[in-house]
Amino acid sequence: MIGARGRPVRLLHVTDPHLFGDESRRIYGVQTAVSLQKVLAEAFRPGIPRPVAILATGDIADDHSAEAYANFRRAAGAYGLPVFCLPGNHDETALMMDCVNDGLFQYGGSAEFGDWGAVFIDTHVPGRPEGLVRADELARLDTVLAAFHGRPIMVGLHHPPLPVGSAWLDGVGLRNADELLAVIARHPSVRLLLGGHVHQEFARPLGRALVLTTPSTCAQFTPLTDRCVMDLKPPGYRWLELRPDGALSTQVQWLQDWIVTERPPDDRF
Numbered sequence: 540m541i542g543a544r545g546r547p548v549r550l551l552h553v554t555d556p557h558l559f560g561d562e563s564r565r566i567y568g569v570q571t572a573v574s575l576q577k578v579l580a581e582a583f584r585p586g587i588p589r590p591v592a593i594l595a596t597g598d599i600a601d602d603h604s605a606e607a608y609a610n611f612r613r614a615a616g617a618y619g620l621p622v623f624c625l626p627g628n629h630d631e632t633a634l635m636m637d638c639v640n641d642g643l644f645q646y647g648g649s650a651e652f653g654d655w656g657a658v659f660i661d662t663h664v665p666g667r668p669e670g671l672v673r674a675d676e677l678a679r680l681d682t683v684l685a686a687f688h689g690r691p692i693m694v695g696l697h698h699p700p701l702p703v704g705s706a707w708l709d710g711v712g713l714r715n716a717d718e719l720l721a722v723i724a725r726h727p728s729v730r731l732l733l734g735g736h737v738h739q740e741f742a743r744p745l746g747r748a749l750v751l752t753t754p755s756t757c758a759q760f761t762p763l764t765d766r767c768v769m770d771l772k773p774p775g776y777r778w779l780e781l782r783p784d785g786a787l788s789t790q791v792q793w794l795q796d797w798i799v800t801e802r803p804p805d806d807r808f
């Protein structure tokens with residue numbers, strides 16, 4: 540177990556770093572290795588309460604290279620905390636599993652954060668931007684949720700299970716969100732569904748749960764647009780505090796020392 544029962548648990552959520560083996564490479568005008576390093580340095584600066592773990596919800600590597608995952612390990616592993624990872628549409632699942640599933644790093648699976656249970660879901664579809672929870676993952680989710688019976692639970696997954704209101708992003712959303720949500724509905728102790736993919740902050744209640752997405756550690760998309768419109772917001776990340784009674788508090792942070800003046804248009808989907 541990570542953290543202690545009977546006490547709140549603080550977690551750092553980062554998502555969509557889009558790293559390359561060559562750390563000088565950029566997408567959306569951002570040198571992604573640098574923006575991730577700066578996000579982590581800001582989150583772990585002196586005087587800020589330290590989390591017990593880091594959650595990374597996919598699009599870790601942009602170039603399908605082992606070196607990109609090694610760069611992620613070096614950046615996220617520098618703080619000596621457990622790092623829980625799951626794949627996004629840009630990741631290569633078999634390669635990622637090989638690269639970030641030992642030592643401080645866990646790929647997929649489940650975890651316990653204080654009084655909370657957590658399960659990390661694979662929504663990757665080979666060669667496709669949209670997501671799908673395969674039948675075996677749905678079955679595993681159902682089993683793990685049942686095993687955590689009575690405890691508050693978070694579910695991590697790259698593709699958010701609700702539309703975010705941007706036609707182009709919802710078009711590459713979670714294809715079988717209805718099947719996922721049917722499983723979730725059978726387990727009312729699920730309190731949080733946490734993802735990325737949409738490179739923006741999103742929050743919506745779903746029954747007793749909250750669906751959240753977190754800005755990317757590189758570049759953001761403007762909310763509520765029919766086509767891809769890059770946003771001039773800086774890199775972002777999210778704090779989560781999970782309380783023993785199932786309540787949670789959360790806050791998105793935008794990197795302070797980072798000004799975006801222009802963003803090359805790029806519709807990568």
Ligand SMILES: [Fe+2]
Nearest residue numbers: 555598627736
């Ligand atoms: Fe992404």
